[in-house]
Amino acid sequence: MALVAAVALTALGGVATPAVADATPSPGATVSASAPAHAKDAFVMGIKADIDSLNPYVGLLVPAFDAYALMYDYLTDGSPQDMTPVPSLAEKWETSADGLTWTFHLRKGVKWSDGKDLTSADVKFSYERVLVPDSTENGQYGSSFSNVTKVEAPDADTFVIHTSEPNASLLAATMAGGVPVVPKHIWENIKDVGSYANDGSDGKPVVGSGPFQLVEAKKGQYYRFKANPGYWNGAPHISELTMVFFQNEETMVQALEKGEIDFISALTAKAFNALKTKSDPTITLNQGPSQYVYELGLNTGAATVDNTPIGDGHPALKDVKVRQAIEYAIDKQTLVDKTLLGAAKVAYGENSPLNSAWYWDPPAAMKRTFAPDKARQLLDEAGYKAGADGVRVGPDGKALTFRLFARSEATESQDQARYIQEWLKEIGIKADVQVVSNDALTDLIGKGKYDMFLWDWWWGPDPEGLLSVFTCSQRSTKDGDAISGGWSDSFYCNPEFENLYKQHVAEMDPAKRKVIVDKALENLYVNAVYATLYYDQTLQAYRNDRFTGFVPQPASGGSMVAQIGTWSYRAIKPYTAPAAAPEDSGGSRTVLIIAGAVVLLLAVGGAVFAMRRRSTADDRE
Amino acid sequence: MAGKVVGAAVLLLFVTIFNYFLFRVMPGDPAKTFAPRGRNDDPAALQAMRERMGQGKPWWEKFLLYLDNLAHGELEHSYSQHQPVVDAIAERFWPTVLLSGTALVLAAVIGMWLGARAGWRHGSRFDRATSATSLTWYSVPEWWLGLILIIVFASKSGLGLFPVSGMSDPRSDLPYWLDVAHHMVLPVTALTVVYIAQYTLVMRSSIIDERYADYLAAARAKGLRDDQVRNRHALRNALLPSLTQLFLSLGFVVSGAITIETVFSWPGLGLLSEQALSGPDYPLLEGVFLVFSAAVIVMNLIADLIYPLIDPRVRAA
Numbered sequence: 027m028a029l030v031a032a033v034a035l036t037a038l039g040g041v042a043t044p045a046v047a048d049a050t051p052s053p054g055a056t057v058s059a060s061a062p063a064h065a066k067d068a069f070v071m072g073i074k075a076d077i078d079s080l081n082p083y084v085g086l087l088v089p090a091f092d093a094y095a096l097m098y099d100y101l102t103d104g105s106p107q108d109m110t111p112v113p114s115l116a117e118k119w120e121t122s123a124d125g126l127t128w129t130f131h132l133r134k135g136v137k138w139s140d141g142k143d144l145t146s147a148d149v150k151f152s153y154e155r156v157l158v159p160d161s162t163e164n165g166q167y168g169s170s171f172s173n174v175t176k177v178e179a180p181d182a183d184t185f186v187i188h189t190s191e192p193n194a195s196l197l198a199a200t201m202a203g204g205v206p207v208v209p210k211h212i213w214e215n216i217k218d219v220g221s222y223a224n225d226g227s228d229g230k231p232v233v234g235s236g237p238f239q240l241v242e243a244k245k246g247q248y249y250r251f252k253a254n255p256g257y258w259n260g261a262p263h264i265s266e267l268t269m270v271f272f273q274n275e276e277t278m279v280q281a282l283e284k285g286e287i288d289f290i291s292a293l294t295a296k297a298f299n300a301l302k303t304k305s306d307p308t309i310t311l312n313q314g315p316s317q318y319v320y321e322l323g324l325n326t327g328a329a330t331v332d333n334t335p336i337g338d339g340h341p342a343l344k345d346v347k348v349r350q351a352i353e354y355a356i357d358k359q360t361l362v363d364k365t366l367l368g369a370a371k372v373a374y375g376e377n378s379p380l381n382s383a384w385y386w387d388p389p390a391a392m393k394r395t396f397a398p399d400k401a402r403q404l405l406d407e408a409g410y411k412a413g414a415d416g417v418r419v420g421p422d423g424k425a426l427t428f429r430l431f432a433r434s435e436a437t438e439s440q441d442q443a444r445y446i447q448e449w450l451k452e453i454g455i456k457a458d459v460q461v462v463s464n465d466a467l468t469d470l471i472g473k474g475k476y477d478m479f480l481w482d483w484w485w486g487p488d489p490e491g492l493l494s495v496f497t498c499s500q501r502s503t504k505d506g507d508a509i510s511g512g513w514s515d516s517f518y519c520n521p522e523f524e525n526l527y528k529q530h531v532a533e534m535d536p537a538k539r540k541v542i543v544d545k546a547l548e549n550l551y552v553n554a555v556y557a558t559l560y561y562d563q564t565l566q567a568y569r570n571d572r573f574t575g576f577v578p579q580p581a582s583g584g585s586m587v588a589q590i591g592t593w594s595y596r597a598i599k600p601y602t603a604p605a606a607a608p609e610d611s612g613g614s615r616t617v618l619i620i621a622g623a624v625v626l627l628l629a630v631g632g633a634v635f636a637m638r639r640r641s642t643a644d645d646r647e
Numbered sequence: 648m649a650g651k652v653v654g655a656a657v658l659l660l661f662v663t664i665f666n667y668f669l670f671r672v673m674p675g676d677p678a679k680t681f682a683p684r685g686r687n688d689d690p691a692a693l694q695a696m697r698e699r700m701g702q703g704k705p706w707w708e709k710f711l712l713y714l715d716n717l718a719h720g721e722l723e724h725s726y727s728q729h730q731p732v733v734d735a736i737a738e739r740f741w742p743t744v745l746l747s748g749t750a751l752v753l754a755a756v757i758g759m760w761l762g763a764r765a766g767w768r769h770g771s772r773f774d775r776a777t778s779a780t781s782l783t784w785y786s787v788p789e790w791w792l793g794l795i796l797i798i799v800f801a802s803k804s805g806l807g808l809f810p811v812s813g814m815s816d817p818r819s820d821l822p823y824w825l826d827v828a829h830h831m832v833l834p835v836t837a838l839t840v841v842y843i844a845q846y847t848l849v850m851r852s853s854i855i856d857e858r859y860a861d862y863l864a865a866a867r868a869k870g871l872r873d874d875q876v877r878n879r880h881a882l883r884n885a886l887l888p889s890l891t892q893l894f895l896s897l898g899f900v901v902s903g904a905i906t907i908e909t910v911f912s913w914p915g916l917g918l919l920s921e922q923a924l925s926g927p928d929y930p931l932l933e934g935v936f937l938v939f940s941a942a943v944i945v946m947n948l949i950a951d952l953i954y955p956l957i958d959p960r961v962r963a964a
Contacts, residue, residue, distance in 0.1 A: 068818055076922065079729035086681060160695040220699070221730055245728075245738055246914030248817045268817045273912040273921070276794065277812040283803040286810060286818075436927070465927065467677045510697065511676065 068266035069573055071289040071587065072278040076246055076271045080232070081224040082206045083163045088588055089269060090290075091203055095592050096267065097234035098206035101130055101149065101185070104590025108382045109487040109535070110196050111350050114259075114591075115207055115235075116185070117148070125192030125534045130185045130200075136258050140207050140233045146179035151210035153187070155176045155219075162220045170199035172356035178431040192532040194539055198488030202591045209233045237262050237596050246271060263536065263575070264597040282309065282567060289568040291587045295369035298565040310570040314583040315380035318562035319373060320482040322356070322446065324349050326555060328474025328517045330502050336509060337474020339517075340428055342420050347408040349554035351476075353394040355453045356446060362560050365441040370560040375547050377485055377492055378561050382580045384489040384540065386547040394554075401453040410454070415456040418454035428477035430457040435464050439480040443560070446480075455584045472502050472511020481515070482562065487590055489543045493527050496520075496550060518555045564576065564588075648952065652679030652771035655948040662940040667713055669927045669936075671706065680926055681726045700726065714886070722937075723930035727922060732934035735919060740901065740938075742814055742914030746831065747904040755893050758846025764886070765847065766854030767877050775845060793837040800833060802834070811831050812912040834911045838904060842896075849892050853885035860884075887958055894950030898943035902915035 058496045079085035082094040102111040104118075107519060116130035136144040154177055155163045173193055178186040189196065199205065212233050216222050225243035226232050227637040232240045237259070238251035248270040253262040270287055272278035275297050281287045283306065293301070324347070325339035342348045371379070374393050375386045394400075410418040410426055418426045428450075432443035440461055449458040462470070485492045490580065494500060500514035526546040533539040550556070564585045568576070577593040578584035587594050678696040701709050716722060722732035761781065765774040784792075797803070801811040810816055810830050819826045857863065858881065866876045896903075901916055908917035916935060923931035955961045 070818060078727055081729065086731040162696075162699070165696050165699075221724060223730060242817070244914070245735075245814075246912075246918060247814055250817055270813065270817065271912060271914075272812055273909050273918055277910070277912065280797065280811045284801075284811065286806060286816065393707065465676070465680055468676050472676065472679075510694070511679065512693070575911060618813045 070268045072287040095202045096238040101200035128187040149185045150179040195490035287571045293565040295367040308571045312566040316562045316564040321556040323479045351401040351404040353557040357396040373558045427456040431479035677923040722934045725931040727928040739919045753839045753840030758843040762847040762850025766851035781844035781847040793910040849926035857881040
């Protein structure tokens with residue numbers, strides 16, 4: 027018997043009864059059609075971006091990946107301390123001496139939500155589909171598996187991955203956020219994976235093995251998940267978890283203050299500070315590092331992968347001294363204080379401190395902290411002499427006038443561009459600020475038609491993704507006459523860095539790998555590939571009178587939700603006040619209000635009707 | 648009559664083609680936009696994604712594909728919603744119709760009633776008050792009014808009578824339709840208040856035109872009471888411009904509430920088009936605009952066809 031998630035996707039649920047889960051689900055429970063009893067321990071979270079898809083092979087947004095982690099398990103999880111891989115479906119694993127074979131020993135007795143056993147066949151199925159070149163699955167998760175030759179399931183509890191070369195970043199791709207383990211008996215029947223909704227709208231159950239199961243999906247509105255009481259790692263302490271989408275941050279904050287929602291996972295600095303000022307005792311604020319790092323990007327010499335120069339970047343930016351001078355000229359702390367209300371941390375190294383296991387911060391002596399004199403000195407040394415209008419002129423006679431792109435979608439980048447423009451003016455560099463859309467900027471960068479820009483990166487817990495962006499092969503490619511951009515937006519191509527990149531991928535010992543990664547990050551910093559500006563902060567707020575027991579990740583000041591893994595979601599408990607005041611009967615009050623409105627409408631309608639009757643009666647006279 | 652239908656069909660075809668090129672001239676690489684920076688670092692995967700999105704094909708080939716799909720009643724696949732554009736739009740269509748349709752009907756009924764009374768006694772205190780008030784509300788941005796209504800009626804610091812946003816509450820104890828109605832009150836109020844002026848003013852001026860017509864003198868001479876003269880004689884003739892107004896507005900029902908939907912996170916087409924813009928998600932934008940323009944064209948056509956039935960003078964002309 028299958029769990030019928032007859033999700034009412036017909037937007038007007040007045041026509042279609044919203045699907046509702048049985049209050050006491052067991053594997054194979056059916057959905058009852060009655061209205062849900064308001065679960066006092068239902069955790070409701072406001073999300074600012076809608077889940078773009080519940081299909082783990084196509085969704086791209088943070089809440090979508092959060093949903094996958096609720097519904098599915100992964101071979102490994104990210105530890106709550108520092109996000110390094112820890113056991114999940116795989117109880118333990120080992121690599122062969124040559125680093126080419128990974129053997130995962132699977133946990134026994136794990137069941138799918140429809141009661142079937144989860145075996146190595148499911149794991150093999152899930153990984154094999156990611157290996158198919160050019161497939162949707164490959165596009166989503168394939169980047170870490172490019173040198174995987176085959177995967178095997180020698181017995182029901184063992185799963186093996188073979189690679190052609192050692193690949194140290196492979197393990198991180200098995201963590202939550204990486205390849206989810208999906209049920210073979212469901213997904214082998216799905217024909218067009220790219221457009222499969224996986225939300226029950228096709229009448230088929232959404233089967234997973236994770237700590238929660240999807241029971242209702244209303245796109246653009248909310249997503250309800252109920253706890254899996256038989257979860258192998260312990261049943262969650264809450265019965266239900268709901269994500270509610272808000273298009274408008276203002277209303278999301280008001281919903282939190284009112285208690286319509288219990289948690290907001292990503293606030294803007296403005297809203298965060300407004301909440302801070304109000305200092306509502308029932309609302310706890312949390313501020314920690316995020317996965318986003320913001321930089322002033324520099325065109326270090328745009329070229330295609332075969333070293334053909336492209337674009338029209340200013341040649342002076344090829345000079346490392348000019349790039350370093352730019353960083354010296356920027357007062358990052360003021361930038362953060364003025365444009366982000368202080369809600370960010372000044373950055374030097376490129377990796378986010380959230381990825382604490384791989385974080386590298388330059389030693390104090392190496393840091394290019396705000397020092398305009400030093401910047402001027404560097405430019406003098408490099409031969410850029412002050413021109414008549416205060417703008418320096420290079421030995422080639424070209425003035426140091428750089429285009430600086432800010433983005434129309436990010437208003438803070440426009441403010442920041444003005445500050446940077448002023449600071450650069452101080453050292454004799456003229457910045458022409460232009461505001462363009464993300465899309466237009468992507469195009470300009472890919473073609474090398476830029477000098478500087480303000481943007482950010484999202485870095486995963488493993489450093490491979492970050493480092494790969496600065497390799498030579500990520501530069502643009504020529505496809506006939508068209509140039510298509512890779513992921514490089516610096517066009518950095520440095521033999522020493524290439525070497526470090528190759529070494530770090532092949533080094534299986536995390537401690538030794540860390541040494542190489544540090545060197546690679548140092549190489550990027552010394553060569554001033556970017557002027558990294560700040561580490562973005564995750565700004566969260568929650569009702570401390572509703573739920574308690576959040577697990578931050580990483581342990582010191584980390585994110586409370588949207589983690590690598592489901593640590594908080596499984597750990598939180600409803601908060602019980604020491605002297606429990608009787609719960610306000612919000613429901614009955616609502617009924618009263620509506621009843622009042624209906625009575626009022628009837629009264630008005632009745633009056634109008636009576637008047638009409640009177641006038642027709644008059645007519646008949 | 649057949650001419651009108653053909654005209655509408657040609658217009659629709661033109662809009663279809665125009666829509667396509669309107670969005671395709673924008674620069675950009677949707678593959679990169681929809682593979683967030685840092686998530687997908689394999690250039691080959693990026694290339695595969697571009698191919699799936701049809702990038703790299705010559706424009707005429709893409710256009711022919713678009714026309715072919717359209718002929719089969721299909722639009723493309725949305726980049727941001729990961730589902731066929733047709734499905735994405737179908738899901739959001741009814742919430743929008745419910746929201747702005749309700750507001751439109753309320754605004755028309757209240758507006759016409761106010762306009763008729765104001766015009767009948769034009770220059771009176773009631774007339775001046777009505778005209779000034781409705782014009783004031785008319786010039787208020789809907790989203791601003793929406794935010795004010797939220798602060799006053801929904802927020803914790805305000806009265807807290809209504810939910811702040813959304814169409815239904817997953818934790819609600821109410822029956823679903825009542826919950827939706829509860830969520831509708833504020834956005835519908837905001838839209839209605841802003842829309843009212845259109846109907847008030849049109850109705851007022853047409854009543855004023857009829858006010859001193861000879862046939863009304865005849866009606867009064869029969870000894871009918873003043874409100875009978877107004878309701879049974881003047882109103883019927885004065886109704887036509889307001890009905891035209893209503894029909895034209897019906898075409899904008901699906902597109903008229905973009906800002907209000909954004910303020911209230913109402914899961915309709917307005918919200919969808921805003922989501923489509925933040926990409927931009929070209930196939931979805933095309934689809935949404937196609938629906939918006941088709942609605943206007945079709946409602947205009949219907950107005951054209953119905954008009955002769957309610958006004959014999961048009962038939963003669």
